[in-house]
Amino acid sequence: MKVIVFGSGGMLGSDLVPFWQSLCEVKAFPHAACDVSNREMVKKILGIEKPDVLLFLAAATNVDRCELNRDYAFRTNTIGVEIVAQECNRLGISLVYISTIAVFDGEKDSPYDEYDLPSPMNTYGLSKYHGELAVRAFCPDHWIVRTSWLFGGGMKDMKFVAKILRKASMNDTIKVVRDCVGSPTYTADLAKGISEIVERFQFGTYHLVNGGVPASRYELARETLRIAGYSADRISPCLSSDFHLPAHRPKMEAAESIRLKILPHTLSLPDWKSSLAGYIDLMHRDLAN
Ligand SMILES: NC(=O)c1ccc[n+]([C@@H]2O[C@H](COP(=O)([O-])OP(=O)(O)OC[C@H]3O[C@@H](n4cnc5c(N)ncnc54)[C@H](OP(=O)(O)O)[C@@H]3O)[C@@H](O)[C@H]2O)c1
Secondary structure (H helix, E strand, O other): OEEEEEOOOOHHHHHHHHHHHOOOEEEEEOOOOOOOOOHHHHHHHHHHHOOOEEEEOOOOOOHHHHHHOHHHHHHHHHHHHHHHHHHHHHHOOEEEEEEEHHHOOOOOOOOEOOOOOOOOOOHHHHHHHHHHHHHHHHOOOEEEEEEOOEEOOOHHHOOHHHHHHHHHHOOOOEEEEOOOEEOOEEHHHHHHHHHHHHHHOOOEEEEOOEEOOOEEHHHHHHHHHHHHOOOHHHEEEEOHHHOOOOOOOOOEEOEOOOHHHHOOOOOOEEEHHHHHHHHHHHHHHHHHO
């Protein structure tokens, strides 16, 4: 099987590409090598590479920037997806589209499953939801994989967990919101889970997150410091309304999968706390080298 990855230069790509390279032939295209909103570029690459499967990781992920600049959000998250879905369909390529639990409004008081109805509450979620609709409309041979609250990559990615560790190493006290809940998910586990979905599951939409009890950002930050050997008391809880950010954040971004539980095959990812411990250990070893 030959696979190409669009948007390979981000946090998920940095763990997914090496893992998939251990399984099959993979060519990775970061943003600079392929802008998914450029149809000619997409056509040329797909025509040359002729992959069996395309993993679509490219996304405009800055949620506040999406809110302030709809062009930024829809160019990649919707129009780019539409172009790639159409070209994949034309060439008989199966498409894996990574989506988000932010397609829901966050008002549910328990984790979202695949049969809840999307109703995005910010522009990022809306643009990703329209991306899903484009995949379904233009490329029947697809897997849509919705996930939540990723951690992984290296310190350079500076997403939530890496930021908490960095602030702790600078002796800062850190205010973290306690009224938003999600399913923390390790990119390395997600990369492996996606490969299992492609190998064993029929086309369709799946929720894929680490197991364990969903956590607030506050609980995730405390667990991060506890594992890394810092005092968790450096984290102080606050409310999302304490920050005046352009984009509203859903209160509930935790997920579960009905489909991965009851289809003929089953698939589950490890508890997020053990995966977080593994990730922090890896980062410590990297920093020591
Ligand atoms: N991070 C999370 O917590 C989370 C949660 C749920 C779902 N997801 C989804 O998971 C996927 C991977 O997320 P991530 O955290 O790895 O995001 P990321 O670190 O922001 O990576 C996204 C990559 O896409 C690239 N990109 C942006 N616009 C592009 C375009 N027009 N053409 C080609 N590449 C483009 C970015 O390049 P530049 O940096 O140069 O713009 C970046 O390298 C995304 O689909 C995201 O929506 C993420």
